[in-house]
Amino acid sequence: MQPMEFRSGPPHRVVVLALDGVYPFELGIPNRVFAEVEGAYEVVTCAATDDRTVATSADFTITVGHGPEALETADTVVLPPYDMTRIAAEPPEPVRAALARIRPGTRIVSICTGAFTLAAAGLLDGRPATTHWALAGLFRRMFPQVALDPEVLFIDDGDVLTSAGAASGVDVCLHLVRSDHGSAVANRVARLCVVPPWREGGQAQYIEQPVPDEGASGTADTRAWALERLERPLALRELAAHAGMSPRTFARRFQEETGTSPGRWLIQQRVHRARHLLESSDLPVDRIAAEVGFATGASLRQHLHAAIGVSPQAYRRTFRAAPAPVG
Structure with missing residues (x-):
């Protein structure tokens, strides 16, 4: 399927900074999402060193197309996650020097452990931020000056955005497309990528019991029913009645399945x-x-x-x- 074409002056330049230990899946997310809006974004990948060689978390090494100088031309910088064994309280000097090349006012985005590098460089001091829920304790001990919220998918704090693990990288990139070009464009990109079109940043990272017990009925049919009737008040009791549950059972199961309350x-x-x-x-x-x-x-x-x-x-x-x- 062809990407959507978008003619609007010079493209917004997205520079993806690949650090040693990078996870290949998340490294490819920005290009996969932004490239679907052809002409709106230019996505390039750079390394923190001039030799452009990056060890991945898998059993291969990659050579990227650009060195750290690409960061000087970025409108948005994306920092994908890397193997947690490389987490440090201070970024290595080449990484610190690379980050120093980013122009003031550039939008900076991290996925999962990428937030550790931003925090180590002082870019999250006093800001709200998130990372993978399983690393919240370590993050808080290392960077108490950051207002960490480990429950959410991503946090948009203006020029700095942080997101949780793996798939939340897709969510935050779609959020940026939506912020830049509106929901119709973002929804089209989501369809092309075959991913959910919209998950709010505040949605829970980790949902208890996401798969219902065998034989248990769920709330999906009622959610679809409600989406066709949003103009109505839709009280909890009415939603529960449609699902054939008591309000208390419905609210509990809804929370288990979606990570949020019906309201x-x-x-x-x-x-x-x-x-x-x-x-x-x-x-x-x-x-x-x-x-x-x-x-x-x-x-x-x-x-x-x-x-x-x-x-x-x-x-x-x-x-x-x-x-x-x-x-």
Whole structure:
């Protein structure tokens, strides 16, 4: 399947910094996601040293196309994870020197153990951040100055974003595409990559009992039913009745299967639907609020601001001003 073409001036340059011990799967995520929006991004991979040779976590070594000088031209830098045996309180001098090449204001993204390098370089001091939940204790002991939240998939703190393990690298890259070009483009990229189109950064990393006991009914059918009725109030009791469970059992099973509560999940879905309508329609804010199940326009404004930090009007202006994807 051909990538979506996006004609809009010079491409946004994404530089992926591969450190020794890098995991090959995560190393390829930025190119796999961003390259699907053809013309919008240029993705290159660099090493921290001039010889461009990088040992991976697997049984092979790679030679990347660029040395650390590529970081000087980056609009976004992505730091994939590496073997945890290489975690250190101080980055090796070549890595420190490479990071020093990044221009002020450049967007920096880490996946999993990549957050350890950012923290060791002082780039996360006083900031909220996340990493893989299994490494939270070690991270806190090494970097108490960082406001670690090990429960979430990723954290967007403006010019620095951190994400959890493996698949959350896909989530944070899709989040960046959505932030840069809107939900329609991000959803198309997700379909091309055959991944879920949207998981909120605040979703839990680790979900207890993700597979129901044999013979147990789940909440998936009720979630699909609710998505077709977001304009309605959808109280917990009604959702539970549809699933044929007591409210208490439904709420517990919903949490086990999704990592969040029914109420929070509904808010996430309503915000997501509202963002789509703001991008794709001229409906007034109060009408969009009604369409997605928020009682008032003020309620929509509050929830949208809590989710992404902007008002509906600002969000609409941003993505109405963006060039339309072609292809």
